[in-house]
Amino acid sequence: MPEAAQKQVEYIDIKDLRPLPAKKKLPRHPPVIVFNPSKCTGCSTCEMVCSNRNVDKVAPASSSIKVLRNEEEGKNFAALCLHCREPLCLEACPTRAIDKDDEGIVRIRRLFCVECGICTLACPESAPMVEPVTGKIRKCDLCEGDPLCVKHCPEGALHFYRGKAVGWIKYLRWPVQLLSFLLLVVVLVGTFCYFTAGVVSLPCPTGTLQNIAATKHIVFASAGAALVLIVLTILLGRAFCGWVCPFGFFLDLVGSVVPKFGLPKFLKSRMIKYGILGGAIGGAAGLGFQPFCTVCPIGSICRSYGVSGVLQGAELAIVPAIASLELGQRRSWCRYFCPVGAVLALAAKIGLIKIVIGAKQCKKFSCMQCADICPMGIIDREALREGTAPKIPMDECILCMRCVDTCPYSSAKIRFRWQKTIPGEVKAWTYS
């Protein structure tokens, strides 16, 4: 709770009357009004219609949306409720008068509200507003699904999204993943480890490293071919993990149906995968064969199709064993353990592309949709809460682009490493 809100709680000496409401299963994409500052001319029509609904007269002071002008920069912005996933006002309210309903709308229950104003201090958007004379707290309730401010904005600066689906990315990514899976597992059985088509041969980089360690001999053609995936990773990041890897696709399928119970803390280190990679290479050097390849879930799933695949049942048992990690977190294997991912992560560290979040219109501290949806859990919630742009570690990003897709404010963008462009930078408003 912000310091000002804490002081107010102590000042008015209200004890918690009721416990915090139990966390509900929220709609995946709660309704939200998105404000486009580049279009807003500051005409206050939204305030007029909102107050007219609230108090049956035009009274901007009684509006639940507030248009503010920055005279230094000549920009406008609107203070309005974002119906956050984790509303700070809800936690701060000492009388538990604020609740989030089944549709994801944060509401004030008048019966319990004592008009202490703590919610106004707790909200980083200053969305709950105190009426100057009556002291009543007002907050946007989205006009029961048909926000008047959106309807009447003459510039189209306000947009209302309700139950927005994950959008376009799933229609692109899932078919690509399915095709890759079918290609590598069904059509080109067992070929991920060493794919050959005519003169082209593409071995797995981790397998190649183990092979070199085991044989103490470098076959330059093979090593060079293994570099193809590394070069692609430098160019496109870990897109292989997010779009092509058949085991990644399998984990996505499993992860979408199994519940999550979390992982023990000692397993949640992203350095483990580098340890496994080092162990695999060291083991290969000592044992004279590639130890990790025998248990590699990617190789196992690629070799699992057909009669020969069934005969390798013992090896295939590794797949459900590792997939059970999905009970802990999404893509647990990819996050913490996969040595193939570790090799690609090293390449992605010097990659050419990056994902940036933190445009001026990013409602960092309250929206959290990008952090919620990231399967690798690499978007820093604390940075978002502090209102700073989170730094995305591209060695851990599998470039699934779900953050880009899900951000209702278009704040998450793919950029080249050298680009300094702030995503979603406010463009000059031009006449139509």
Add this chain to the structure above:
Amino acid sequence: MDVLMTPFYNAKMALVNLENSSVETIDLPSELFAEHTGGVRLSTVLLERYADNAPLVFGTGPLTGSFAPASCLMTASFYSNGNKVVHVPFMLNTGPQLKFSGIDFLVITGRSETPVIIELIDNTIRITPGDTLAGDLSKREDLLLARGRNCPEIVLLTGNAADNSSAHACLSTGLWGSLDKASLGCAVGQKNIRAIALKAAGGIRFPEHAIEMSGPMASALKNQYSTPQFVVQKSMGSGEAASQLIKKHFKKAHACYHCPFPCMSYLEFPQAGSHSLFKAGKKQGVFLLDHEGFAALSKKRPADAVVLLKHCIENGIDPSAAAAGLDQTTPTEEACSHIDLFASNHSASVDTADSSDTGAVSLEFYRMFGSGIPRIVPTGSADEYDTWEKKTALAMTLGICPILLLCFAHIRAEDLLAFLWSDADVIAAAKEKLAHAVDAVLAG
């Protein structure tokens, strides 16, 4: 037929007497509104009522704050040096903020011994000391905005020019500048008022049917303009230089209260001395509300008109008057110094209206309405309000922006009155009353 105006008013005025620092709220009879409609007509009546005590009347019209387009207007009426009544328009959300503060007219009489601020915060009127309000306009505004819960929504400010009783001092709307070229700033300064701060807590109930009328009218108007230079291109007093400069420096368009026509531009320009070989310069900007003043500066000094406009606003001086005294060849810094000197010289005076006379608009009426409203000939007018002065008087009586009516002359009086009443007979009767009021305004 009786036309009931009072539902769209608070039917109250506040009388602020600076001689004895008293504030009085007075009920206004409904007959007064029925007879005079409101806006500048009623302001003139109040001016006459308090004529013995150097009155200054801030007023609103029946449409101010309503769902009619550009219902933003507040007017300031006072006796100018020639003892003629002058009405100065104020835009942004000044009108609604005054009206929703629970009063329709604010009458200020007398003179304070010490500098004061008149506050209308949360429906309470106070006179507070204004000694600390000094420096340029941005410093003054910062001081007023740093007042926590008493932070106003909008401020009318006087600057250095008014402190020095310059004949060209403006009463500026925050850092937006002003359409005041009639020495209102000087009149306010002479009363020792440094600022008028507004923050409304109330409201007025307007007819529900008007909400649905508002959208289609806004859409229709939006299709009729294309560029940020629209106003200066239409204005007879402007020129190509201003148009080019707006095109060059335009950053963002801004609109007044409930206006679908964002005619105010935020112009951005590089801050002098902030750029180097390796670093891009910092940007700063200025709001363009005073198109006539900017046009005058652009004609004289196209190279640095934007910088000088900002400097004029910061000093609270009329840009048109400042332009008249500027040399075309002096460096920018020297020109800024000249503006500083001009603002501090109470005897310096130029007639800006005469120097830019286009013949399209009568100078008498141009001066009556503050000499700052763009001289746009209302072509295509669909009713009897077919001249600049008639359109302006109509807008200032009803309480909506005159620039909108001048640019879109096809908007008729009954189209606007339909935002108050749906009955055709009542609208016809109101139109008749309005015609009398407009005639009375133009008769002075």
